[in-house]
Amino acid sequence: MNALNKSLYNPLSHILFWLIFILYELITLHLVAGSSYSLLHFLGNYLINIAFCYATICCVFRPFWGKKKSPMLFVILITFDFAIYILLKRGLLLLFEAYGLTHYPVHKDLPAFLAFIFYRGKDFFTIVFLYWIFTRYVIKLKQLNELTCQNCEKEKRILELQLINSQAKVSPHFLFNALNSLYGSLLSVSEDLAARLLLIAQITRYSLVETDKHGKMPLDEELNQIKLYIEFNRIKNSNLNTELNLICHFPESGTAQRIIPMSLVNITENMFKYGDMEDQNNPAILEIRIENGWLYFHCFNRKNNRKVQQSHRIGMDNLQKRLQYYYPRHHNLEIIEDDHTYDLNLNIYLAGNNPIKTNKSHELD
Numbered sequence: 001m002n003a004l005n006k007s008l009y010n011p012l013s014h015i016l017f018w019l020i021f022i023l024y025e026l027i028t029l030h031l032v033a034g035s036s037y038s039l040l041h042f043l044g045n046y047l048i049n050i051a052f053c054y055a056t057i058c059c060v061f062r063p064f065w066g067k068k069k070s071p072m073l074f075v076i077l078i079t080f081d082f083a084i085y086i087l088l089k090r091g092l093l094l095l096f097e098a099y100g101l102t103h104y105p106v107h108k109d110l111p112a113f114l115a116f117i118f119y120r121g122k123d124f125f126t127i128v129f130l131y132w133i134f135t136r137y138v139i140k141l142k143q144l145n146e147l148t149c150q151n152c153e154k155e156k157r158i159l160e161l162q163l164i165n166s167q168a169k170v171s172p173h174f175l176f177n178a179l180n181s182l183y184g185s186l187l188s189v190s191e192d193l194a195a196r197l198l199l200i201a202q203i204t205r206y207s208l209v210e211t212d213k214h215g216k217m218p219l220d221e222e223l224n225q226i227k228l229y230i231e232f233n234r235i236k237n238s239n240l241n242t243e244l245n246l247i248c249h250f251p252e253s254g255t256a257q258r259i260i261p262m263s264l265v266n267i268t269e270n271m272f273k274y275g276d277m278e279d280q281n282n283p284a285i286l287e288i289r290i291e292n293g294w295l296y297f298h299c300f301n302r303k304n305n306r307k308v309q310q311s312h313r314i315g316m317d318n319l320q321k322r323l324q325y326y327y328p329r330h331h332n333l334e335i336i337e338d339d340h341t342y343d344l345n346l347n348i349y350l351a352g353n354n355p356i357k358t359n360k361s362h363e364l365d
Helices: 002-008 011-032 039-064 073-100 111-187 191-206 219-239 263-274 316-326
Strands: 248-251 284-291 294-302 331-339 342-348
Touching: 011 039, 039 073, 073 111, 073 263, 191 219, 191 331, 219 284, 263 284, 263 294, 263 316, 263 342
Parallel strands: 248 284
Antiparallel strands: 284 294, 294 342, 331 342
């Protein structure tokens, strides 16, 4: 397809076409009429004919093809194009007659000359029309091919996301089954320990819940998962005789909005993993609001320099890819951090498909 498209605009292809066409006409004219003309006669006429073809393409077809313009203006341009063609042919004929270079009998009177010019002009106009139709056809095929390639890339991207999702579910599925099997055994030993184990099982189960056909789940489910995760960490800190210092603000439940799963949970997990959640003088902040279809997620925490953990970035890199895929022009992520603090703001438009004015994306850590 690319080779064919290039050949349509390759000057050598055009030159070869005109040489073959002129040779065909010369042979036909010689065999049928047995006429012979001077080289200047043929060069002059075919230069005008070829110029007429390209002028018609550039000045008539190209400005009007596929555009809503006045049909009357198109007719006027065609008429003007033919008028210039006739004047050039008539001027060339008079020049040839003055120097005795032509003896074509049809040129002796104006009506016969006009009839001949329109007959010849019709042939070259047909060539122009067929060439233009063919080029449009090739361009449409190229666009269709590019669209098909884009769809293939999109399908490939969907498969990659499905693979990421499947890989993310393997470990939680095994863990969920293991926790359920342990829950019954722990009930007879310690109800408190069994309840904590059940909380872990509920957290694990969320990553196994199926999404809708758009890959999304109710926002209430995501928020409930965050609450379970916070409660789990409160219990963990109470066992260590430490107090979790976290200020939380959640929207009221019952919202009809939907979101891709684990998007907010992953960020919350990172906050607990790398943040100092026990600093009584500097509380961590987790705030979630919904306004006019927008989800505003804000978290702030001081970094826990006592925790020496290296991030492999797999989970958060996957999240960034998912956000870019599901909300390519509908999310805004901003991260401000230094050696001591980490401040993240994520805005997602959940109510529709209106693009936002800016889309600043940053990788999550």
